[in-house]
Amino acid sequence: MALVVQKYGGTSVGSIDRIKNVARRIIKTYDAGNDLVVIVSAMSGETNRLVALANEICDIPDGREYDVVVSTGEQVTTGLLSICLKSMGYKAKSYQGWQIPLSTDSSYTKARIESIGDQNIRADLKEGTIVIVSGFQGIDSGNNITTLGRGGSDTSAVAVAAALNADVCEIYTDVDGVYTTDPNICREARKMDKISYDEMLELASLGAKVLQIRSVEFAKKYNVDVHVRSSLNENTGTMVTREDIEMEGILVSGIAYDKNEAKIAVMGVPDKPGIAAKILTPLSDANISVDMIVQNVSRTDMTDFTFTVTKADLKQALLITNEVARDIQAKEVISDENISKVSIVGLGMRSHAGVATKMFSSLASNGINIQMISTSEIKISVVIEEKYTELAVRLLHETFGLAS
């Protein structure tokens, strides 16, 4: 007998029929003798509907009240799934964030989990009750409803699994697991059996979108095995878990891409200390996230400073950067939306030289020019012209033998 935590996303509970399917799946696990805690998202489309209502009133709704509105989507799903399980003859009970309690800080719309009380849930499990928990939501120290940000149900699931010391946390989604790259682009993309937390973090932040990034941080911190799998079949998915020796041997485990970035270059900046801070501080003050940053080695007393932001932030970022450029007497500011970022991720890079060279040669020999490069311990990202994205992904997938 194990303690299993399962999480079902919005698509899996998107209609009453699908909720019934989820109930049957839950019962199968329960009847096999497991204790079961199930975290659910809002029915697909519901959160968007609620957000649209709030935004119909004003562009930036009050955070506390926004959370009051959007957290109802998950509440409805917990009730419906519990009704379903009870009508099938099983003991079930819904939990909202405040009933657990799942305590967070007071950063409305993107609260961080501080602690989870396990007493109430444990008492129900002891009585054979299937516990159904609203994902995404918590309660702060002032008894206010909070939410964890989009995709927060993944984080709820991993956090609850950690608090209960569960044997496994299964995240059900509409894909079979984590792939070596996007199967829509590369037919050879292969489902991975397992992947380390760190690799998953790099892939998630790079746009793999299977798991919310904070849920993986949580899983890593508390050593929770996360099984990402499909709610549409019985296939084994991908286990996101701690590193092992086998993983170390793999040079590159996945290829990610992101078409959502734009490039801003500040050209001909007088090369003095503090230039980077001067350019980046006003952007962060305006809440604009900067991703890649490259400062070219200056040949004379001038330097070029290049960075990327999301396409959505480009307009505002340009306004701010142009102002700074005048202050620091830069020659000009140019921008380019027509780019994409392609990244290779793998634990093996740590101990193997030549991975970068192999990546760059592969791209060069196919006429793909690299505009920016950024590297971390287990990741190499390049910025290229957007139209080459798919070609680059397929090339690199083959170059690093991911299909085999």
Add this chain to the structure above:
Amino acid sequence: MALVVQKYGGTSVGSIDRIKNVARRIIKTYDAGNDLVVIVSAMSGETNRLVALANEICDIPDGREYDVVVSTGEQVTTGLLSICLKSMGYKAKSYQGWQIPLSTDSSYTKARIESIGDQNIRADLKEGTIVIVSGFQGIDSGNNITTLGRGGSDTSAVAVAAALNADVCEIYTDVDGVYTTDPNICREARKMDKISYDEMLELASLGAKVLQIRSVEFAKKYNVDVHVRSSLNENTGTMVTREDIEMEGILVSGIAYDKNEAKIAVMGVPDKPGIAAKILTPLSDANISVDMIVQNVSRTDMTDFTFTVTKADLKQALLITNEVARDIQAKEVISDENISKVSIVGLGMRSHAGVATKMFSSLASNGINIQMISTSEIKISVVIEEKYTELAVRLLHETFGLAS
């Protein structure tokens, strides 16, 4: 400066535009220097949508979980209205039942209020915050969400007004107040300026439908002045309040009708003690409410026993009654859906004789046959053939001079 409790129903908050209108109305009261607590219902249609989801799973959804689902409608409205007020520059804060707390018993779907904590709300009012409260919902001693039954937001409003010792409780609805009878039937129907709790109770239970009956019981118990008025204009509505001498002078204050009942008669019952209990107990065991009950004086050793149930319950009630009729050796059971109940209500009846005679003569002289009669201290109800309903209402309205 007064402490005002306002309640807005589903139609008044049925769209974002309407919520904005409500916000402007609230601000007007607030800017006039009043403390303000506002109770809101779910947006019109929302509760029905949620109920339909639950019923799509099964006919009789688990009560606890049903309440978890349907209580979200009010929660959404509180959040949206608070967002709206804040975007207009006012301090506002939403409260769910558990945050007040509004404590109830554990009768899910029809919980009764046990107590209301006023500390949290008072602290907010002290800081000049407009408090927005979810109607309809509460929390039981086990930390479970409960709901008060359809129309429960009226009861929430009156109960909160009582707990805070508010100066007035304003119930905003889509009519101008309480009328002497249904204006759709009788053009001479007139809005009453005030009406006593007891009269309102009789009118509400007889189908006036302006206020949930339990809210009036609450208002009576705690002596809360309830001002029923329209959210579409600034007109003074009807004050539901304690009796005064002026009211005593009015013979009949209102005329109600109900087309939703059906009649069952058990004919030729051997007249022994306990017959009524034998017939009615199995009905109440089946959760069927019986309204009017008449047992005819027996001329021989036989008696006829007649009662009314709602049309929705007729089929099941007949099955049960037929069974009992066999047991007690009654001659036959007959039923009639083709009836309606017309009632006159007035405090003055207590001290004035002849009201009943006047009613019966008025009906008789217009060829309307009375099938059943039932009276209370301040009410006389008759059952007549359904097709005469409108005629009877108009006749009695004129007979008792209600138009003047």
